Amino acid sequence: MKIERLSQDKIRIFLTFDDLLERGIQKEDMWREIPKVHELFSEMMEQAYSELGFDASGPLAVEVFALPAQGMVVIVTRGKTDSHHIGYPDTDDDHDDEVYEMEVTLEQSDTVMYAFRDFEDVISVSKKLLSSGISEDGRLYAYQGKYMLAFDPAGSEPSKYHAIIALLAEYGEAASVTTAVLEEYGKVVIAAGAVKEICNHFE
Incomplete structure (x- = not known):
């Protein structure tokens, strides 16, 4: 707790x-x-x-x-x-x-939220998500010195949903914040398609 x-x-x-x-x-x-x-x-x-x-x-x-x-x-x-x-x-x-x-x-909430201390980890996990075809979506926030990646996997098949969580867990840690808190107290860095956007900028 x-x-x-x-x-x-x-x-x-x-x-x-x-x-x-x-x-x-x-x-x-x-x-x-x-x-x-x-x-x-x-x-x-x-x-x-x-x-x-x-x-x-x-x-x-x-x-x-x-x-x-x-x-x-x-x-x-x-x-x-x-x-x-x-x-x-x-x-x-x-x-x-x-x-x-x-x-x-x-x-x-169905939103999957993971926190990353280092932006390099955000880049690494984004490349993995995109190259494996799991996701090119996501939202990126900055909050309390960390980067937060949020996904809304509504409608995704369970295997894809679990694959996203497994990859995120490799690089980050499950976050205990809600989207509402992030939007009120954090900063929206990329509002949509964060994975694709990050991969485009950091080849």
Whole structure:
């Protein structure tokens, strides 16, 4: 479980599928109100408080994004109110009467996102993707000192989809950011056809 602060009132939590399996939670369970998911949320909020000093009292807006091949991203924003609340008991004994008031949004993303520390790796993986005929598509972003390649393999046959992930994993690491975060906080370097564009410029 990895937690980072996006702003004073917003944090992002990245859960790998291993994090979920360790707690006996399937990806589909995040869409259900069950005690295990409540416990996981309490654990996330305790860790956010101990690591970042993020106090989760009061109303919270929670966005859960399922990412293929990577895990889940949970974005928690403090201070938004809505008519739809789910009560999560506070585990702190000093605040027995408090609950987490949550407005939960669940989204499934098919975008495959990988991060690369070095632009040379982006060039290498692009050449491999193009020469093997797997893909000439993709979007390239710059974010927090890294390059991010994003693919939307909707409609691709599973073998092609897994081949893209296998090649990306050789050179980079699965990224715990969503496209929405990249477009808000990162910089779009190549908006479409990134693989082909990179190969054209770096023969």
